[in-house]
Amino acid sequence: MSIRTVEYAVGRTPEMGVDGRPAYGPMAPVDLPEPELGSEHMLINIGPQHPATHGVLRLVCELDGETVLRVIPHIGYLHSGFEKLGEYRGWNQVVPLTDRMDYLAPLIYNCAYVMSVERLMGIEVTERCKVVRVVLMELDRIFGHLLWLGTTAIDVGAFTPFLYSFQEREKIYTLHESLTGARITTSATRVGGMMADLPEGWAEACRKFVNELPRTLDEVDYLLTTNAIHLGRTQDVGVISADDAINYGFTGPNLRASGVPYDVRKDKPYYDYETYDFDVPVGEHGDCYDRYLCRMEEMRQSIRIIHQALDRLPDGPIDIDDPNVVLPSKTDCMNDMESMIHHFKIITEGIEAPVGESWFSVEGSKGELGMYVVSDGGTKPVRWRVRPPSFVNLSVIPKLAEGHLVSDLIMINASLDIVLGEIDR
């Protein structure tokens, strides 16, 4: 297992205080004796409609001056009851609900859901389907990280990376659109395969995109990684130790920034991830800056994976050959009666999963994304549960933000990379 520690382009301030904060610095709370001003604590409400909360998140803060004493997150403003809805839909009809949860990396959610159902049904998808799904999941990991990069940079005052990263995201939107017809709500997967095979020229377009992306990453790297303002705003802000990170349930880049080399792709490999050559970036300090470095490096590693996957993309069918699960082709439906009836039966009655349950997780862009499906042998789930990585990551914010300034709270919130659609579900 190749684990690489992220390299620091600049030295960290040597005058580090014992509590892990710099002894001086423009953004660090100053440990001066508290003057007797007779002030009282203040309650400040941030959100739910506030651009810095990255969605309809509401943070109620107890402040002493400008120092955050306590943060109480309130969520649920975007609650749509997806899990309840899923219990009333067929196994394939749940797929459109999954991409509405994390609309920043929808294909990862599409894939994770059907992978869990396929485990439950004991279906092994075709080689081509595996590789295509790996490409799509890595592409959307970049997709999610690029949004995080732009919006986080803009939260601490850097406007340019936002433009750069959204320019690149637009290219991924185009790739989504040519594959699925939709830019955000992709719904690209089906149990046993994909909605459609890759269109003509898609692989080349994807290759062109990943060839060009590193240039943009380098530019953003140059703008942010050694930028004094960015360093001041991120280094030693929102620190969490490795043990705490595990106990609080951190996963994904947030956990790895604390120095825990846990990546589902390496530890519980699926879709032959063990045969791909890629590194898992691991941080040291568990602060916002390390989370930034981990995500930047992850995008470069995803590019490596996409290159390897496109190299090995095999020919052959993308759907499995199982008439109980997969729809016949439209051409067949229009030409022979058997396929027509078969198509009608699957559409109106749905496919059946055996009695049982399956908890399956993939490495999402936000962390470990688990999908738990329970079946009673019928055509729809008894229970469909999403282990939402951002939900668990967000629950740590009271601990991370305690004792920081309000402006640091914004940075900490941004560094967690949350998406409220998935938190509230």
Add this chain to the structure above:
Amino acid sequence: MADETLSHPDASRTPHGSAFDAVEQGPRRSDEPARDLASVPTAVPSHPSVAALRAVFGEAIGAHQLHAGDQHVVFVDAARIVDVLEYLQQDADQQYAFLLDLTAVDYGGGKPIQVVYQLWSMAHHRSLRVKVELPLNALDVASVVPLWKTADWLEREVFDLFGVTFTGHPDLRRILMPENYAEGHPLRKDFPLRGRFSRAEQTRRALGLHVEDNYTDFEMGVGRDPQLVAEESDGSLPGDAPRAAPDAAPDPAGDETSAAVPQAESE
């Protein structure tokens, strides 16, 4: 809670008629087979943690199932769940440091609700799913927040959506649904897809919220004289008009105040 006494206000006459009935029922096979949940796999390969659990806890460890090829599920007596999970977390041969997921499953039909703990041992590269069955008339189980901080929000979610009470939880209140939500626990099978109240009633309740309903008692007390807060036991801000009972939202028109009480509406 009093939620269980609520019933759907005449489900046969929903405001939307019967056009949505098919949607609410979802797909069903025409030749629907009899469902048997007991038909779980029988030949289960051994799992090192389950063997150790049986040796340590004996009778408290129930059935051991295998699902989806390689996923081990073990049922545990609800009274011993914290001991079992603490053993799994702390023991050197187990070291399940990660509580990846905590959720619940309601199979409906009066069957017990299952609380599900999904564990992962990074040291041994092993995963295990531990389940507890709670009968519908005794939906409480000890909280595991002392073991894993991540259980805080996950248990709040199960409490919110299933109505399972986690004893010993530091701050057990609703998380996804609003604090004053009175329709019950949405992910229970006896909860209708469109909720228990009519759309009009739901809208009326949402519009009738006071600003301070969005704050917890702790938050309302920040920066204010504790004695003053204690005196205003109804939680209203100084200068506000006196409030009605918290469950009955104010009715601007002033007519049919009894409609605010859901029991009255269902008759």
